[in-house]
Amino acid sequence: MSVEPNSAYWAEQLVTQLPRPQDQPRHTPLLLYGILCFSVGLLAYLTGVLLVFPRYLLGLHAQLDPIAELLVWYSGMPIVLGLGLALVDLLVFLTRKKPAVPVRYDPVQTRKVTVALTAYNDEESITEAVEDFLSHPLVARVIVVSNNSSDATFPRAEAAGAITINEEAPGYGRCVYRCLREAVRYTDTDYVVLCEGDRTFRAYDVEKLLAYAPHADIVNGTRIVEPLRHYVTQLSTFMYYGNLFVGKLLEAKHLGRSTITDVGTTYKLCRRDSLMRLLPRLDPAVNLEFNAHFLDTALGTGQVLLECPITFHPRVGVSKGGNVNNWRGFTVGTRMIMGLVFGWKRLA
Structure with missing residues (x-):
């Protein structure tokens, strides 16, 4: 089923009426x-x-x-x-x-989650992706945001039972931002799971993400645990270690705040209330570097970020993002570093 035409307006109201989060005290990194x-x-x-x-x-x-x-x-x-x-x-x-605070433990009250999937010309995988998440007992609904797909992604997602939305503005960042903005509209779930519709991730990892949820505002999946990574994926050796390097740069920027090994993963769980405070600070114009921008902004505004090992599988279909080849991975990684050092507005 498709959402009503004015859903974007109401999602905008939910976000803009919230107070802006406070930045962390600035320290020279x-x-x-x-x-x-x-x-x-x-x-x-x-x-x-x-x-x-x-x-x-x-x-x-x-x-x-x-x-x-x-x-x-x-x-x-x-x-x-x-x-x-x-x-x-x-x-x-x-x-x-390093924050002088005790280890956080805020138990999960409602274990149901809203899942939001980004999609761009993913007709080969989107049906299985939607059905996988909808079959999980902890998933209340699945939203699919298609970024102007020219194939059958939109109707196949709709036929599989997803709430389907088309984001007309091109760009990965705009697609992710729309996913998050639409997902926070639902008040019956306290958590939003962001993922992709290309089958590189699986619904069974939702339980692992929720297991880490009492300790954080955002649980970011990490693909850097070898036994959980399929032996053939679009994450080449160069991109694997390059991603780890940029992750450590982000960790160094926010020293004492988090341990980060993966800045490129799209599989993450966010508390709905924390996400609503964070959305006004995100810039959807940031394109393939949006995940690093998301993590950097979350840490800079005081969010508690924790990593969780997740499984990583071969992509169904052709990659269109930063994993197309090593050169594309290098350029995206370079732009991530520029954003961390000089600010993300320069990349928008």
Whole structure:
């Protein structure tokens, strides 16, 4: 069934009438800057060393010797600076940045969840994805937001029993934002589960996410646990470790607040009340980097973020996001780093 035409208006009212969440006290992320400085220095050093091959094989000593010498010699400056910044943050400022609060335990009262699936030309997988989640006893409903799909995604989701919505504005961020905005309309569920309709994730992991829910506002699924990851997925070795690296940068930015190993996963559980406070701060114009933007904004506004190991499966159909190939993964990861360091408005 399709939702009524004015549902977007009412969802907008639910969000805009809420008070804006308060930012956490700002601390200079010295560890983040330290890691980046160290990485730049190490890259410069390795580049200088590897220039030995064109220098000797092509006989370019006159041209490349000065460059190699400069790179190897001066690479020590950002390396030492990076180590210094990291040590200061870890040894001096960590105790001030880590919240002095007890471990949170807020029991789950109503275990039913609303599931919201993003979809873009997922006609091959959307029926099974919807049926999988609807068959789970803890799922009250499934919403599918199609981002202007040109295939049969929309009618197949509707036929499978989902509440179907078409987000006309292109972009992954706008599709995710619409999913979250529509899901918080339902007051009979205290939790919203965000996922994709490509069958890379399974409904049985909802119970694991709920098991972590008493301790957090947001439970973010992580695909970095090897036994839970299928041996063939669109997450290549390069993207696997690149995702882990960006996750640690985000962790370093919010030192003492969370442990993060996966910034690209789309499978997460959010408390409805926390999500409603967070939505006004999110920028749907941020595209493929939206998940990192979501986590960064949540931590910056005081949300408690926790990771939960989830299973990861091969995609049904063709990938259209950041996992198309290693180059696309590299560009998305680079833009995530830019957003963490310089702010997300620059990427919108």
